[in-house]
Each structure stands twice: as C-alpha cells, then as structure tokens.
Amino acid sequence: xxxxxxxxxxxxxxxxxxxxxxxxxxxxxxxxxxxxxxxxxxxxxxxxxxxxxxxxxxxxxxxxxxxxxxxxxxxxxxxxxxxxxxxxxxxxxxxxxxxxxxxxxxxxxxxxxxxxxxxxxxxxxxxxxxxxxxxxxxxxxxxxxxxxxxxxxxxxxxxxxxxxxxxxxxxxxxxxxxxxxxxxxxxxxxxxxxxxxxxxxxxxxxxxxxxxxxxxxxxxxxxxxxxxxxxxxxxxxxxxxxxxxxxxxxxxxxxxxxxxxxxxxxxxxxxxxxxxxxxxxxxxxxxxxxxxxxxxxxxxxxxxxxxxxxxxxxxxxxxxxxxxxxxxxxxxxxxxxxxxxxxxxxxxxxxxxxxxxxxxxxxxxxxxxxxxxxxxxxxxxxxxxxxxxxxxxxxxxxxxxxxxxxxxxxxxxxxxxxxxxxxxxxxxxxxxxxxxxxxxxxxxxxxxxxxxxxxxxxxxxxxxxxxxxxxxxxxxxxxxxxxxxxxxxxxxxxxxxxxxxxxxxxxxxxxxxxxxxxxxxxxxxxxxxxxxxxxxxxxxxxxxxxxxxxxxxxxxxxxxxxxxxxxxxxxxxxxxxxxxxxxxxxxxxxxxx
Amino acid sequence: xxxxxxxxxxxxxxxxxxxxxxxxxxxxxxxxxxxxxxxxxxxxxxxxxxxxxxxxxxxxxxxxxxxxxxxxxxxxxxxxxxxxxxxxxxxxxxxxxx
Numbered sequence: 272x273x274x275x276x277x278x279x280x281x282x283x284x285x286x287x288x289x290x291x292x293x294x295x296x297x298x299x300x301x302x303x304x305x306x307x308x309x310x311x312x313x314x315x316x317x318x319x320x321x322x323x324x325x326x327x328x329x330x331x332x333x334x335x336x337x338x339x340x341x342x343x344x345x346x347x348x349x350x351x352x353x354x355x356x357x358x359x360x361x362x363x364x365x366x367x368x369x370x371x372x373x374x375x376x377x378x379x380x381x382x383x384x385x386x387x388x389x390x391x392x393x394x395x396x397x398x399x400x401x402x403x404x405x406x407x408x409x410x411x412x413x414x415x416x417x418x419x420x421x422x423x424x425x426x427x428x429x430x431x432x433x434x435x436x437x438x439x440x441x442x443x444x445x446x447x448x449x450x451x452x453x454x455x456x457x458x459x460x461x462x463x464x465x466x467x468x469x470x471x472x473x474x475x476x477x478x479x480x481x482x483x484x485x486x487x488x489x490x491x492x493x494x495x496x497x498x499x500x501x502x503x504x505x506x507x508x509x510x511x512x513x514x515x516x517x518x519x520x521x522x523x524x525x526x527x528x529x530x531x532x533x534x535x536x537x538x539x540x541x542x543x544x545x546x547x548x549x550x551x552x553x554x555x556x557x558x559x560x561x562x563x564x565x566x567x568x569x570x571x572x573x574x575x576x577x578x579x580x581x582x583x584x585x586x587x588x589x590x591x592x593x594x595x596x597x598x599x600x601x602x603x604x605x606x607x608x609x610x611x612x613x614x615x616x617x618x619x620x621x622x623x624x625x626x627x628x629x630x631x632x633x634x635x636x637x638x639x640x641x642x643x644x645x646x647x648x649x650x651x652x653x654x655x656x657x658x659x660x661x662x663x664x665x666x667x668x669x670x671x672x673x674x675x676x677x678x679x680x681x682x683x684x685x686x687x688x689x690x691x692x693x694x695x696x697x698x699x700x701x702x703x704x705x706x707x708x709x710x711x712x713x714x715x716x717x718x719x720x721x722x723x724x725x726x727x728x729x730x731x732x733x734x735x736x737x738x739x740x741x742x743x744x745x746x747x748x749x750x751x752x753x754x755x756x757x758x759x760x761x762x763x764x765x766x767x768x769x770x771x772x773x774x775x776x777x778x779x780x781x782x783x784x785x786x787x788x789x790x791x792x793x794x795x796x797x798x799x800x801x802x803x804x805x806x807x808x809x810x811x812x813x814x815x816x817x818x819x820x821x822x823x824x825x826x827x828x829x830x831x832x833x834x835x836x837x838x839x840x841x842x843x844x845x846x847x848x849x850x851x852x853x854x855x856x857x858x859x860x861x862x863x864x
Numbered sequence: 865x866x867x868x869x870x871x872x873x874x875x876x877x878x879x880x881x882x883x884x885x886x887x888x889x890x891x892x893x894x895x896x897x898x899x900x901x902x903x904x905x906x907x908x909x910x911x912x913x914x915x916x917x918x919x920x921x922x923x924x925x926x927x928x929x930x931x932x933x934x935x936x937x938x939x940x941x942x943x944x945x946x947x948x949x950x951x952x953x954x955x956x957x958x959x960x961x962x
Contacts, residue, residue: 344928344931345924345925345928348921348924348925350918350921350922350925351918431925433925433926433928433929433932434928434929434932434933434934435929435932435934436934437932437933437934473903475900482903482907483907483910501932501933502933504933505933505934505937509937762951763951833951834948837954842956842957843956847951847952849951849952850952850954850956851952851953851954851955851956852955852956852957853955853956853957
C-alpha cells in the first residue's frame with residue numbers, strides 16, 4: 272500500500288517548504304563553519320585574546336618594613352603613593368601632547384628643567400617617560416579626574432620619615448626605587464624590602480574587576496627595631512648642633528652607648544640631612560661617628576694608662592718630672608698645653624700631661640703599648656651593624672718609627688669616634704670589650720633593660736682586670752672631671768668619669784701639625800660607680816678662643832648626660848650642692864600660703 | 865500517520881520535567897549572577913579594607929610626626945614660653961637625707 276506523503280502544513284506549497292528548509296540548512300552550515308573557525312581553527316589565538324581582555328596577572332609590590340625606635344616610635348614607614356608617566360597616544364599631535372604636560376606643571380610643581388627633560392622625551396617619541404614619581408594619592412586623584420590622553424598613573428610606595436632629620440645617619444635613606452642606600456636602610460635592605468607577589472584579576476566585558484585570586488603571596492618586609500631612644504637622640508642632636516654652630520666647627524658627633532649591652536642609645540652627627548629628601552650632599556651624608564678617622568689625641572691615654580697598670584705593672588705611686596713642659600725623642604718634640612710640675616702617675620692623666628705620658632710610655636715599651644691598643648680594638652672595625660665603617664689605622668709594630676711612641680698620646684694612630692667610645696666603655700663595664708649595635712629583636716624602653724643587663728657583661732671578652740679598672744676609674748678618670756682637664760663635664764650630685772682630648776690637626780699644606788686647628792673631644796661615662804651611659808663627643812676645628820676638649824666637648828657631654836639622666840629618672844646618688852626636695856618645697860608652700 | 869493522543873499522566877510528567885529543567889536553569893543563572901554580584905561586593909569591601917588600613921597607617925605616621933620631639937620642644941618654647949630647668953630648679957622626690 273502506498274501511503275501518500277502529506278504536507279504537515281496543508282495548503283502551503285511543498286516547493287516553498289523545501290526552499291525554506293534548504294535555506295535553514297545552509298544557514299546552519301554557515302554557523303557550523305563559523306563555529307569550527309572560532310572553536311577549532313582560531314581557538315588558541317582567541318583564547319589568548321579573551322584571557323588578555325578578561326584576566327590580568329599583576330605584580331603586587333611588597334610593603335617595605337617599618338623602622339621603629341626602642342620604644343616603638345615610628346622612624347620610617349612606607350605609604351602608598353602614585354607615579355605619573357607619559358605614553359604617547361598615536362592619533363594625538365605632538366603639540367597637544369606637550370600641552371597636556373604643561374597642564375600638569377602647577378599640580379605637580381614641575382620645574383623648568385624637569386619639564387624640558389619630559390618634553391625632550393616626548394619629542395624623541397619615547398614610548399615611556401616618567402613625569403613625576405611618588406606623588407601623594409590626593410594629587411594623583413586630581414590628575415585622574417582630568418583624563419588627559421597619554422598621561423597614566425601607577426601605584427607605588429613612598430618612604431616617609433615622620434621625625435625628619437632625627438637619626439638620619441642611622442636610618443640612611445632609600446632611592447626612588449625603594450632600595451636602601453645608606454644607614455640601616457642599606458645594611459638591612461634584604462630584610463626590609465620583602466618579596467613581590469602576584470594577583471590574577473578577572474574582569475567582565477566592561478573591564479570591571481569581579482574576581483581576584485592571589486597567585487603568589489606578597490611577603491612584606493620585616494620591621495626593624497633600633498636601639499636608639501628618640502628622645503635621647505633628640506637631646507644629643509640638639510646639644511651637638513648648638514655646639515657645632517656656636518664654635519663654628521666643621522662637624523661634630525655624639526654617640527651614646529648603653530655600656531653593658533653595647534646598644535647605641537643615640538648617634539648624632541652634624542651636619543645632618545632630611546632622609547625624606549634623599550640623597551643629601553656628600554658632606555651631609557658622612558656618618559662621622561664611624562666614617563671619620565682622626566688622631567684622637569689625649570683620649571687615647573685611657574689605653575696608655577691601662578697598659579701601664581695591666582701590662583707593665585707601673586705603680587700609681589711613681590712620679591714624673593713634667594716641669595720642663597716639653598720632651599724630645601725620636602727626632603720629635605712633644606709639648607704640654609701648659610708647664611706642669613712633678614706629677615704622680617694619676618696626675619699625669621688627670622692633667623693630661625703629654626710629657627708625663629711619653630715618659631710612662633717609654634717605661635711600658637713599644638711592644639706593650641701596641642699590644643694594648645690592639646686589644647682595645649684599634650685598627651679594627653667595631654663590627655657595628657652599619658655600612659661603611661672605617662677601621663682606623665694602627666701601624667704594625669715593625670713599621671713603627673722612633674717617634675711612634677706618640678701613639679701613647681693619640682698621634683700616629685687614627686681612630687673613629689666609635690672606637691674611642693668602645694675603648695672607654697671597657698672601663699664602664701669593668702673590663703669588657705663590648706660590640707656596639709644599633710638594632711634589637713624587639714622594642715624595650717631603656718628603663719626596662721637597665722636592671723636586667725647591669726650584671727650581664729660576661730658574654731663579652733674581658734680585656735682588663737677588675738682591679739685595674741676600679742683603680743683607674745677611681746684615681747684617674749673620675750678625678751679628671753673632679754679636678755683635672757674635664758671640670759666642665761662635672762654634674763652636681765653625680766660622679767662622672769671621663770677623659771678630655773685636644774688633638775692638633777696635621778696640615779698637609781704646611782706638612783706639620785697646626786697650632787690653630789684642633790679636634791676637641793671628651794669621652795666618659797655616668798654615673799661612674801654604676802654606669803648607665805657611655806658617651807663620646809667630638810667637635811672638629813672649633814673656632815675662637817676655646818679650643819680644648821675640656822672647653823668645647825666636655826660642656827656638651829655634661830648637658831646631654833644631665834638631661835638624659837633626668838629623662839631616665841635617675842636621681843643623684845649624693846646630695847647636690849644646690850637642690851630641692853619635694854617635701855621641703857611642699858612645707859615652704861604651706862608656710863607661704 | 866495517526867498522531868497518538870497523550871494521556872493526562874504523560875502530560876503531567878512531561879510538564880513536570882520541563883518545569884524542573886526550567887527551575888534548574890533559572891537557579892543556575894541566578895546562582896551565577898549572584899556569584900558575580902558577590903564577587904563585585906567582596907572586591908569592593910576588600911578594597912575598602914585596604915584603603916582603611918592605609919588610612920590607619922597614614923594617621924599613625926601623621927601622629928608620629930606631630931609627636932616628634934623637635935616639634936614638641938618648639939611648641940613648648942614658642943607657644944607655652946617654657947625653658948630648660950636649671951639644675952638648681954629641679955625638685956627631687958626621693959633623695960638620701962643630708
């Protein structure tokens with residue numbers, strides 16, 4: 272039986288239906304071909320394009336670690352900032368591009384030189400030209416609003432030093448790429464900088480971010496705690512600046528050490544600089560405390576005295592004729608600052624007699640003098656965690672000349688102020704050679720550390736016997752301040768131990784030591800019986816009548832110690848000549864009322 | 865060809881399947897759009913958290929600058945007319961008896 276095929280749409284011509292079906296088939300074939308083209312032939316290329324449009328793998332900059340003082344005060348911190356750059360838009364004419372840059376002149380405070388540099392970059396058709404880096408985000412927002420073609424912004428970090436010039440030589444500074452260039456910023460750059468991370472950002476068709484995935488976690492830089500106390504640092508800097516300016520000196524430095532731990536409580540240099548405006552001039556950049564070497568003069572006698580008692584066994588009851596005022600040896604003449612009489616061993620150092628010191632050094636002998644200076648760490652770096660430390664000069668014994676005995680009075684030897692400080696610190700710790708440092712693992716105010724460490728110096732090498740130390744501190748170094756050259760360092764109510772130094776500077780033009788140019792210094796510790804601070808003050812080339820260490824550096828030492836001991840709530844252990852007791856004051860106020 | 869008439873049962877089952885499929889599809893679309901919407905929201909909030917963290921940092925830094933010893937010293941001298949105490953002006957609470 273033949274079944275006649277019926278149209279499913281009765282009344283509609285079969286021819287037309289066939290035509291429509293053919294058309295649909297062709298249309299579907301076309302779509303199929305296009306789909307094969309998109310999904311198979313161009314798959315790789317198109318997938319890449321899609322990923323490019325919808326996904327961004329971006330670098331995430333690590334935040335540089337913060338730097339704090341020992342009390343947790345912020346000394347350095349990185350905050351987000353924006354950088355502006357120019358990348359030419361093809362259809363923009365050159366004049367319009369330059370005009371756009373001029374629109375930024377006032378917003379970005381661009382100088383004429385900066386503008387010239389940028390425009391020259393544009394004229395050379397450079398694909399990328401920095402306009403200004405590390406601008407505040409508010410300024411960046413203003414630029415963004417202007418929608419200038421060819422002007423783009425990227426996010427970066429900017430280093431801020433909220434306390435300005437304070438502790439600048441310790442902190443150092445960073446360059447425009449956030450890399451440490453000086454101070455702890457350089458020394459601890461690897462720890463501070465952290466590690467870059469990566470993030471995958473998914474965007475929709477309108478380029479709006481809707482999903483972010485961390486591909487590689489950013490490692491922020493480690494925070495750093497310095498041993499300095501911002502207040503003590505400020506006191507030191509202020510007193511130093513006043514002294515350098517008052518005496519018209521070239522430079523000056525003050526370093527304060529916590530004797531038992533070797534922690535630097537303050538390190539001040541003048542001239543200084545603002546690390547927010549890094550780099551400074553070369554002169555400002557020098558960290559005098561560790562990078563300036565000088566002939567220390569009489570402060571070196573603290574080593575000679577140690578050699579005399581510890582190695583040569585010279586009795587403190589011996590006497591030396593210093594009445595002539597000068598002594599000639601090895602083709603050189605050494606003079607005292609004034610004519611003295613016959614002096615006992617302690618008096619030689621109390622009055623800082625060069626003649627007496629040379630006579631004592633002659634008894635000690637070159638070898639033992641050299642040995643003691645070497646033991647005290649001269650000619651070697653102290654190992655402080657700061658870059659660029661100088662080791663100073665201590666000539667080997669076989670290169671000593673006949674005149675080299677002058678090492679005993681601080682000539683023919685070069686030392687940094689920090690080396691002198693470390694040498695005096697041997698007496699403050701009862702004979703230990705402590706290594707100075709500027710960082711600590713966690714914050715701790717000075718007052719908290721003091722009781723814990725007072726008797727904890729045994730981890731350092733002992734280089735002097737307690738007997739020698741006690742004897743020299745009591746009979747020599749406290750007497751220097753009580754009745755010797757360091758009278759100006761005396762503080763009412765406190766026992767201070769110290770030694771002055773006035774070194775003539777060698778004039779290369781004259782090829783002789785100058786009578787007009789000196790390095791004035793004072794090194795000491797306080798209180799003498801239970802030291803809390805060891806300090807060195809060095810002032811280079813003070814101008815005017817006052818030239819001696821006792822006149823120039825000792826008053827600076829006194830004022831800093833007085834203020835710091837008050838700040839640390841350390842009352843005098845003996846009654847000051849002038850003093851007020853709170854109870855007396857209260858009684859007086861009651862009577863007056 | 866005679867078209868077979870569908871029973872009520874078949875119509876209900878077929879309709880149910882279609883409704884279920886449509887419901888699934890609707891749920892899936894809703895789920896996808898909600899995920900994207902929440903993605904936007906999370907991203908916005910994450911940005912806000914970052915901004916606030918940065919703001920805190922900025923304020924802490926500003927506080928540190930305002931409390932700098934140099935500024936406090938200057939203000940004490942210029943605004944409050946304070947001066948350094950002389951040694952004899954210092955009153956000690958506890959000192960050994962004379």
